[in-house]
Amino acid sequence: MYLRHTTVRKDGKDHRYWRLVRSVRRNGKVVQETVAQLGELDAEGRANARCLAEKLMGRSTQGELFEEAEKPGEGVKIDLSGVRVERARRFGDVFLGWSVWQALGLDALLSTLIPEGREGVPWPLMAAILTLGRLCEPSSELHVAESWYRKTALEDLLGVADAQVNDDRLYRTLDRLLEHKNQIESHIRARLSELFAVDYDLLLYDVTSTFFEGLCAKNPMAKRGHSRDQRSDCKQVCIALVVTREGLPLSYEVFDGNRVDVTTVEEIVETMETRFGLAQRIWVMDRGMASQDNIAWLQKTGRRYLLGASRSELAKWKEALLEERDWRNVREGLDVKLTTGPDAKETFVLCRSEARRTKESAIHERFRERIEQGLASLERRLLKARSKVDRGPVERQIGRLLGRNSRAAGRFVVDLLDDPSLPGTLRLKWSLRADLDEWARYSDGCYILRTNIADWTAEDLWKTYIQLTDAEAAFRICKSDLSIRPIWHQKPERVKAHIFVCFLAYVLWKTLEKWQTQAGLGSSPRTLLEEFGHIQSVDVVLPTVTNPPRELTIRCVVRPDPSQAILLDRLGIHLPQRLRKPPLVAKM
Numbered sequence: 001m002y003l004r005h006t007t008v009r010k011d012g013k014d015h016r017y018w019r020l021v022r023s024v025r026r027n028g029k030v031v032q033e034t035v036a037q038l039g040e041l042d043a044e045g046r047a048n049a050r051c052l053a054e055k056l057m058g059r060s061t062q063g064e065l066f067e068e069a070e071k072p073g074e075g076v077k078i079d080l081s082g083v084r085v086e087r088a089r090r091f092g093d094v095f096l097g098w099s100v101w102q103a104l105g106l107d108a109l110l111s112t113l114i115p116e117g118r119e120g121v122p123w124p125l126m127a128a129i130l131t132l133g134r135l136c137e138p139s140s141e142l143h144v145a146e147s148w149y150r151k152t153a154l155e156d157l158l159g160v161a162d163a164q165v166n167d168d169r170l171y172r173t174l175d176r177l178l179e180h181k182n183q184i185e186s187h188i189r190a191r192l193s194e195l196f197a198v199d200y201d202l203l204l205y206d207v208t209s210t211f212f213e214g215l216c217a218k219n220p221m222a223k224r225g226h227s228r229d230q231r232s233d234c235k236q237v238c239i240a241l242v243v244t245r246e247g248l249p250l251s252y253e254v255f256d257g258n259r260v261d262v263t264t265v266e267e268i269v270e271t272m273e274t275r276f277g278l279a280q281r282i283w284v285m286d287r288g289m290a291s292q293d294n295i296a297w298l299q300k301t302g303r304r305y306l307l308g309a310s311r312s313e314l315a316k317w318k319e320a321l322l323e324e325r326d327w328r329n330v331r332e333g334l335d336v337k338l339t340t341g342p343d344a345k346e347t348f349v350l351c352r353s354e355a356r357r358t359k360e361s362a363i364h365e366r367f368r369e370r371i372e373q374g375l376a377s378l379e380r381r382l383l384k385a386r387s388k389v390d391r392g393p394v395e396r397q398i399g400r401l402l403g404r405n406s407r408a409a410g411r412f413v414v415d416l417l418d419d420p421s422l423p424g425t426l427r428l429k430w431s432l433r434a435d436l437d438e439w440a441r442y443s444d445g446c447y448i449l450r451t452n453i454a455d456w457t458a459e460d461l462w463k464t465y466i467q468l469t470d471a472e473a474a475f476r477i478c479k480s481d482l483s484i485r486p487i488w489h490q491k492p493e494r495v496k497a498h499i500f501v502c503f504l505a506y507v508l509w510k511t512l513e514k515w516q517t518q519a520g521l522g523s524s525p526r527t528l529l530e531e532f533g534h535i536q537s538v539d540v541v542l543p544t545v546t547n548p549p550r551e552l553t554i555r556c557v558v559r560p561d562p563s564q565a566i567l568l569d570r571l572g573i574h575l576p577q578r579l580r581k582p583p584l585v586a587k588m
Helices: 043-057 061-065 092-103 106-113 123-136 141-151 154-158 167-178 181-196 261-276 292-300 318-322 354-384 391-404 434-443 458-465 468-481 492-518 525-532 562-571
Strands: 002-010 013-026 029-039 084-090 202-211 236-244 249-256 282-285 304-308 328-331 334-340 347-353 412-418 426-432 446-451 536-543 551-557
Touching (some): 043 181, 043 492, 084 092, 092 106, 092 154, 092 492, 092 525, 106 181, 123 154, 123 167, 167 492, 181 261, 181 492, 202 261, 202 468, 236 468, 236 492, 249 261, 249 492, 292 304, 304 458, 328 458, 334 458, 347 458, 354 391, 354 412, 391 412, 426 434, 446 458
Parallel strands (some): 282 304
Antiparallel strands (some): 002 013, 304 446, 328 334, 412 426, 536 551
16 A cells, blocks of 8 residues: 545645555556545544544553563573564454444443353353454354454454354354343443434434345244345345434344335334334435325324335326426435425425436336337237237237336337238237326436425435435445345344344444544445454564573564554554463363
């Protein structure tokens, strides 16, 4: 990695903006990839980052892990020919993850919830290993036990020997951890509020699914349903996640794999209010939750909401969409209009996006072309037919063609007629519905929001709704960066525990992301973890020139390179130079 800068003249002054880049090979070419935007590296930015670092890491408990510099004493002669390095371990990424785990107070909380008993290794430490493994190198419990743990410096940080981490102990940790889910979530909510002044007055709610490998015959929750992963061949469970407007997680629930999104709203809202209080929150959900029953329930119980309206609502507001008055531009290519519902109980926000219009028009055009090509091909085959044609297979072929291209199927009128000139043969007649074709040109790129909040502007409502992308991003991170899928566990409780560990890893991820953002280092924790993963701890072995000869072993942390040092400085992290060899927690 190395530093590059760009000079920009603004307000009569030259501003030099720095970024950290690295060279990577893509498709046979070496390109520069930005690791972090460092801004102007101003003193104020560094001060803010260090202030947050003190909140996250400003504790003295880490001191016992590090060796203090020894006082000068009598020198010992070293046989330089025998000096060697042993036991290289990944240190930087697990040190960062463990620091965040401690900053959230999860070590102290779990020690209280799961007091020490007769187990060989305390359950709180095993829970930390599971979660850090999911954060730093997502994999199975078996991989953690057999490969990942022994390659890291967690033995130094946690005091748990490599031989004590096995798959059976990790599986039993899953069983012990799940029963404290509610207490842990409540603690996380309180701690995140202390660190980042999080506001819980607005909650974003969405549902996704994750699939299984295996039959899951003994798991009643594993069922086939609408798969967001395009794996309809696999059983799945649905995960409902509630996050704040910043994307920080509050809680989640697991539902049967065939549970329909719209049926989860009442259960989730009441569960969250039971656990976190009846504050006057605003619930933001996409149009998959916007059934008439849910809206009526939300209105009846006095809850505030902002929902995406179903696409069928567009036809009800056709005149308002076509009318050019009262539209307000909120950003380039996006206009919104505020209007009151027929019963005056709701406010509707009409939105039209030029970028979305271009995308939807292209999608409809692609499907339309496919249907036209398929119908034209079928029409040519029927014209060439010289013998009797069975109507049934032709109708099924038309049905399959329209079904595969359903986004444009409604715009076509297709008739299969008998050919009077040649008895027993068929002719195809089809045309485009001019009214729907015309309506598509006006409605493409348009969507509607509905709410019972009466005192917000259209711009505020739209900006709030668009924050649902944070909930979608949470699912994307859990699936791609934390590998929540596929699920290999078969027992129902183990499945729930696996999802809970992924939830805890996502909490660490978002905490690290907030820390990284406030330090001016962008918002990519995976890049940060990968870079710090190159910082290792090693044992330096020094053979002495004595009689008898001895060997001195010093456990050191490799000095970061200049680019890594910049990242550490921005985050306010100070790595130790030497580590103590930890005592074993217990014998096997």
